[in-house]
Amino acid sequence: MTTALEPQTVAERIALALRRHGVSMIFGQSLPSAVILAAEAIGIRQIAYRQENMGGVMADGYARRSGKVGVVAAQNGPAATLLVPPLAEALKASIPIVALVQEVERDQADRNAFQEFDHLTLFQACAKWVRKVVVAARIDDYVDAAFTAAVTGRPGPAVLLLPADLLRETVDYAPRRRSVNLGSWPLDRVRPAQSEIVRAAGALAAARAPVILAGGGIHSSGAANALARLQDEASLPVLTTNMGKGAVDEHHPLSAGVLGALVGPRSLGRHTLPLVQEADVVLLVGTRTNQNGTDSWRQIDPSATVIHVDVDPEEIGRTYEAVRLAGDAAETIDALRMALSAQDLTLRRNARRALETRIADCWSKFDVDRAEVSCSDSSPIRPERVMRELQLQLSNDTTVVADASYSSMWIAGQLRALSPGMRFLSPRGLAGLGWGLPLAMGAKLAEPDKPVVALVGDGGFAHSWAEIETMVRSDIPLLIILLNNGILGFQRDAETVKFGRYTSACHFVDVDHSLMAEACGCRGVRVGDPNDLAHHIRSGLAGRSPLLLEVMTDPEAHPPISLFAGMDEASKAKPEGQTLKRLSLVGRHERDERAQGRGRQRRHDRHRTGDGTALSEKRP
Template sequence: MSNIEITGGEAIARMLLAHDAGPMFGMGGFQLLPFYDAARRLGLNHNLINDERCAVFAADAYAKVSNRVGLVDATLGPGATNLVTGLVEALNAGSPIVAIIGDANRDHAGKNMTQETDQVTILRPACKELLRVETVARIPELIRRAFMLATSGRPGPVVVSVPEDVAHGMLEFNEADFVADPAHCQIPAIRCRPDADGVVEAAKMLAAAKRPMMLVGGGIHLSGAQSAVTELAEACGIPVAHTLTGKGAIACNSPLSAGLFGRYDRIANDLIDKSDCLLVVGCKLGEIATKRYSIPAAGARVIHLDCVAEEMGRTYQPTLRLWGDAKAGLQDITAALAGNAAEQKASRAGYLAEIPAAMEAWRQDVSERLYSGESPVHMARLITEINKALPDDGYLIADGGFAAHWGGLLFDTKKATRAFVPDRGFASIGYGLPGAMGAQLAAPDAVVVGLTGDGGFNMVLGELETARRMGLGLTVIVVNNAASGYVKALQHLMYGEGNYQSSDLSETNYANVAQAMGCHGIRVESPDDLAPALAAAFAETGRPTVIDVMVTRDPSRMLPAVDNRTVKIKKGDRVA
């Protein structure tokens, strides 16, 4: 092994390469120039982004689809602080990310340097851990630690702050210094099993139940526990309902799938109310999932399995707490139930028959909207056409609010996998396009569709240039209602027709915008044009396609159902 004298910036690049790091997004500045120069010379896959927030969104989706670590960088001051929104998304969603930020020269810090702020204090609550590199010599150690922290326990974003003089400083390293632990190149890096006595008790509770259910969240995907969910459900006859981020824990077409539960549901909320034992796995039981803390009802028998002990009891006091990895815990419960699994399933035959029957009844009830021929296009018809057109191994990336709720309710995964990727960690608007970029990089041969509103798309239009420059053949569907749709719909419900404030947008043809930016643009005004538009978009593999879909301007019909936060709760259809 030979010794090499290199800059701190090159040491960072070498450590990222040692971790077999995937694509990186960032916007350079003087502080990290040696890192950029090393990225060029060493072949690190680095890509210029137009907005640092979108860099984290892209890295977040890349991590969610690949289960590998997403990478971003930002320069001092506004570059670093622009990361905050995306970092909180990754923190709340459990996405493994390493973010490198340039910081002020230590000899000049606090002397009103250009763009300087106390960025470490700003970023610290937005990440799982913030590591500051004080010497060039510690770079290999701290980058290794960043990957370890990002991939262990509940994954999350780790920020590495690199002062200018450290990035530019020179030091002699040995090539052997640049090694990585392969376990921390992807998630989950380390698994822990729940207490054995607790597993036995959980098995007893489930075996005694006549109407058990599993309620699963995004932790299933972080753990890679989809097969474990399906195995337990099928072996013992336990229906599965999911959160927005838990969709795909079991195939949506499974007869055991009860669909989405919480604020918007198909059949799940009623089943939860009637259940005599609920197994909650990898789910934080937050506001959306619990329909503002009204589901499950107080006093329900709940087993909560999670790798973060602090999440158990935060919003609901469970009967039994199991602290451990979702996959390992489910496997242990399945093994504990194996002796009489067949008998359990047989005893629940009548109950299990209710699930597909209720799901079919729901489909019939909403079929007029699912297959609506009205123009402008009905949102339910749009999701129906996406369901038809998207291949089994395709991905739907959904923006924060409007798109995520419609997609979460109506999109169907064809198999047990994370094919639906909403940004529900922070539910920020603007995720659809950069999220689709990250997903396409994680699955380059897959069909990737980003679903966004016109308001969200307006925020990130500049990334069309990034996607075109990178040759990404993704499709972005813009739900065009000339409004901040979710807000306008809530204003309608709260204050009545016509009482809207700061929720309308200019009418814009986003297909024309896409074409002006060198991308493929299609405008859809009739539902009959959806299928050919999707086919044309999926055939365009060398550049992005924007499908501009004209949907209703009526705010009373913008939401999948009446939002439970409003004071004007109305009874009626599940799909607006």
């Protein structure tokens, strides 16, 4: 690396700019080579992923947990196209990522050069900002512009396209040096006009039955403590969306957990839903009011007054006409608190005790409803039992990560946040399968001294299991709980509800993921007895090396979401011995299981150690 006063290559200038913005690691796979070499030369660590899709999600998880911009790098062509899914997730979930993508050399453009592609068009739909650098002297300007785009307004991904020959070009020392660090988010904290703040405060103070619905914007803004103070000072009940989980302490007497689509039998939402349905004022904070977060937009009464706080003005009023509070969640909540302190809050205080009693009753009924499955000793193991055992091992510092689909529903609906700001990460922007493991890896790298657990299903895990090797090679110690039910659960259940049958893609052959983990140098344990869960979960959370805990779970279990409510109610009402049409299809699965079991035993026998103990049964 040259000194600051000598001519530098564009790649070296990029590396220095990254360090100025607080970047300590890049998720890459050697390319653009000139940038990675320059970055490693000044101490920026490369986390070498196996596939770009997963590398982008690692950068996402890192950004969510660190409060810093995640940086991912990739080659042009097919590698660049694989960044589209994770950048699209970051765009929808409002996560700041800067992607450094190599381009063909400038004199080869538009000549069908090797792996040449129209990257500008490719990334337009999945990024806030896309630029191609063609003038070497402007490189600092463009790097800073990329970071600014990622962290200002509604956060999201920015893409910088870097021709390979440009990276080798030298640049003279710049007399006007840039020194500002733009790598943390949110960068600018804006707040609404005071008149709108006062208007909203008056509506909340005068409301008969107000409620707060908090989304992921609470975490993006670092607004959890401000929300906790608002909840307590104004005696306001708080529910959250899936991405907002952890925004409040769910043991607070005014916290009513996650709502969204989790309103079926054995759900907390079945009991807390009336809090929203009966509300005359609804304060939305940091939520896109998307389909899953509102159970298809049917929970808020049309006559209710809606107040919407969001950093993105375009999200306010998208679905519900609202009092517009466009601004940073933390700043806006604090301003709202100050305005409420000047209001008469007698109504709120007088209603508090009865409200707390009502919410406590909801939690109690939920515990009674789910006890049959959460305390079950049956095998295959119920996922609710896994969640019960995990809950007992959680601390305020634990980061819980889940893949999309059922895994994210299990953590949202079955676990309980222990403090304001406790993090539960799931890819609910676009809800792509396979992102649980890389999201957890990024989160662990962001805070290596704090425990991280990832909950994944066997269907989604197949998308990302190559990253087990990355996890081991990069020394990323986390606990993976893999729920193996041998099926694509949501696909089977949704198709059954909609069509009365499901396609041939829903069942898998038996895969021993614990042996796969062992082959990569990761401890692997397969569990079939629920009484063994506590020991392994405790070991995995406390361990200094990764552990894959493969839990053989009941293929008939699914989260209590509204789509399946009618089916579940009918199943409970059936006399013993009768089954639903859905369950009549299980016979095929059971026949497959018997055949797969014979194959499993043969593989099990081949993996015996000298003392006769199966590798997958060894305790860590």
